[in-house]
Amino acid sequence: MISGLPPGLILIAGAVAIPFVGPTIRKGLVLALPVLTLALIWGTGIDAGTVWSAPFMGYAVSPVRYAPTGMLFATVFSIMAFGGALFALRSARPSEMAAAFLYAGSAIGVVFAGDLITLFVFWEIMAIGSTMVVWNGSSDAARRAGLRYALIHFFGGIVLMIGLIGHIEATGSITFDVMQADAWPRWLILAGFLINAGAWPLSSWIPDAYPEASPAGMVFLSAFTTKTAVFVLLVGFPGTQALIYVGLFMIFYGIIYALLENDMRRILAYSIVNQVGFMVVGIGIGTEMALNGAAAHAFAHIIYKGLLLMSAGSVLYMTGKRKCSDLGGLFQSMPITATCGIIGALAISAFPLTSGFISKSMINQSAADQHMMVVWLLLTAASAGVFLHAGIKFPWFVFFQKDSGLRPPDPPWNMRAAMIFFAALCLLIGVFPQPLYALLPAPVAFVPYTGAHVVGQLQLLLFSGLAFFLLLPLMKRTLTVSLDVxxxxxxxxxAVIAWIARDLRELSDGVLGGTRAQVGSIIDSMAHYHGPAGLLARTLPTGRTVFWVLVILAAFLVFNFS
Amino acid sequence: MEKHWLVRPKTIRLLWIVMLGVLAVTVLLQLGIEIHGEFHIDETFGFGAWYGLGTCAVMVIGAKILGAVIKRKDTYYD
Known part of the structure; x- marks a missing residue:
């Protein structure tokens, strides 16, 4: 019977319970439920390939499908829910924690979905949960950004739903499996997936909404929406060539905008687009190694991006500041936050001995194996660019550069523990990649640590570092935002709506005003002739009436006599 | 207040020297390691070094030029 329980429901049930229990039970609950979820994924002995189905509205829905890719994503989602809950343990309000668990649980629901109906239901719950997380930022900016976020995601949901209906109508199948982007329903499904991945032109919702969430809220937000999108692309559209170009655009968009940005959490938000771009390229290349690379990179990314946002969140939590121009020199009083932030920065940059090195290399190598020289050159340049925009820029401007004079201590123990846990995972995965490789959808023949690969990567990254310091005057922080879509x-x-509304108002005023005047003038003229004092309403004297009657009668007689 | 040892000019100068030394070592290491690239360009000497430096310069300058067009005051949307 337990095989029929979608693992995501554990966290969703937790989300329902969280607001109704006391603080002590709540703390225990939020740490225990992700572990219980992991136990349900791995501890029940259910084999990959097991599908649990039930009839629903004439279709056989499969809310639980144990498949390697889904189990991999559900594993890292559970780890993220645990780490995020630990980080948020003391700062998050019950409503925020509940929203985060609804969000995390529905993301696990998506990666266990065996059919398109289940997928869509969890997909939409995820949109609701994540919007609530943004709104828990509790500022006016968060409220407005959350609304924009919700509009984009519900628009994406509609696009996806139309595609799904068209697809199910045409094929009669609701199974979620490999699809070909060969007709409009699948194009719409692909577009719906890509909106959640943060693909251009709808990328800006990530840097717009995520940084408005609370310090802990953004840690959760960084993990689930874009990575479930990577998951569905991985399962639904592997080898779709267009994804290579979409992904490359995302990669360079993320780098350029992050280079221009001043807000530390927005830098990291742009960097999410950049990193998801690498995964999308891998899915587009579509070979076994590329798909393994995309899946491994999603796993590694969730952890190091969570770590980076914990580090940035700790700074925000302790200083109340998020602009690089207001920060600097914090390594002196926040050594744990700085060290963990640097480990996250090295991991995102794919430094040897970190998780990014053993995952991203697979994507780059698969481009080389397919003799895609331009793609490989762009991915290599982008790897250098990642070090530039996130690997050095984030720690440098937040923890070093000028001395801002701020001397906040490291954050409370739970935040420090969450950071240390994730930093350790980044290093452990980097040093011992085999356990992660064993979870990947296909057998891994890739060897990351070869002399040539390590030396090549060190050259690339260290000379990118040199470029950063040589070009530092060009990267002076400014109090600016960058225009986006x-x-x-x-x-x-x-502005267009205001302009149209103004013209419509003038038009309506004109029409209504004119009619009023015209109606008024008709009424006035009627009153003039027929009103009490009107000419035609005057009561004529009887004598004159008799006279006129006589005239008429005389005329009648004269005409009739003749 | 005395500056933290890491940000004193003497330390920074030392860090630059160490960094340039490490950069030189990463390039020289290639003398002892055979590179089997998929394309000819990736077999050139110090490919990672010159390509990393060059592409980063292009990205920074490109961002600077684009920034001149798309940057607005951070109160723009308020």
Whole structure:
């Protein structure tokens, strides 16, 4: 019977319970439930390939499908829920923790979905949960950003739903499996998936909404939405060539915008787009190694990006500041936060001995194996760019550069423990990659630690570091934001609507005003002639009436006599 | 207040020297390691070094040029 229980429901049930229990039980609950979820994924002895189905509205839905890729993603989602809960243990309000667990549970629901209906239901619950996490940022900016976030995601949901209906109508099948982007329903499904992945042109919701969440909220947000999108692309559209170009655009978009950005958490948000871009390219290349690389990179990314956002969140929590121009020199009083942030930065940069090195290399290598020289050269340049925009820029401007004079201590024990746990995972996965490789969907023949690979990567990264310090004057922080596609719906669309509304008002005023005047003039003229004092309403004297009656009668007689 | 040892000019100068030394070592290491690239360009000497330095310069300058067009005050949307 337990095989029929979707593992995601454990966290969703937790989300329902969290607001109704006391603080002590709540703390125990949020740490225990992710572990219980992991136990349900791995500890029940259920083999990959097991599917549990039930009839629903004439279809056989499969809310539970044990498959290697889904189990890999559910594992890292559970680890993330645990680490995020530990980090948020003392700072998050019950409503925020509940929203985060609803969000995490529904993400696990998506990766265990064996059919498109189940997938869609959990997909939409995820949108609701994540919007609530943004709103728990509790500022006016968070409220507005959350609304924009919700609009984008519900728009994406509609696109996906139309595609799914078209696909199910055409094929009669609701099974979630490999699809070909060969007709409009599948194009819409692909578009719906890509919206959640943060693909351009709808990328800006990530740097717009995520940094407005609370310090702990953004840790959760960084993990689930974009990575479930990677999961569904991995299962649904492997080898779709267009994804290579979509992914490359995301990669360089993320680098350039992060280089221009001043807000430390927005830098990391742009960097999510950049990193998901690598995964999307891997899915587009579509070979076994590339798909393994995309899956491994998603796993590694969730942990090191969570770590980076814990580090940035700790700084925000302790200083109340998030702009690089206000920060600097914090390594002196926040050594644990700085060290963990640097480990996260090295991991995202794919430094040898960190998790990024053993995952991203597979994607780059698969491009080389397929003789895609331009793609490989771009991915290599992008690897250098990652070190530039996140690997050095984030720790340098937050923990070093100038002395801001701020001397906050490291954050409370639970936040430090969460950071140390994730930093240890980044290093352990980097040094001992085999356990992660064993979880990947296909057997791994890749050997990351060869002399040539290590030396080549060290050259690339260290000379990128040199470029950073040589070009530092060009990267002086400014109090600016960068215009993005969201300008269209944040500025242009409201301006157009205001303009149309103003013209409509003038038009309506004109029409209504004219009618009123015309109606008024008709009424006035009627009143003039027919009103009490009107000419035609005057009561004529009887004598004159008799006279006129006589005239008429006389005329009648004269005409009739003749 | 005395500056932290890590940010004193003397330490920074030392860090630059160490960093340049490490950079030189990473390039020289290639003398002892045979590189089997998939393309000719990745077999050139110090490929990672010159390619990393060059592409980063292009990205930083490209971002600077784009920034001149798309940057606005951070109160723009308020």
């Amino acid at each position: 969201d300008w269209l719906y944040r500025r242009a669309a409201p």
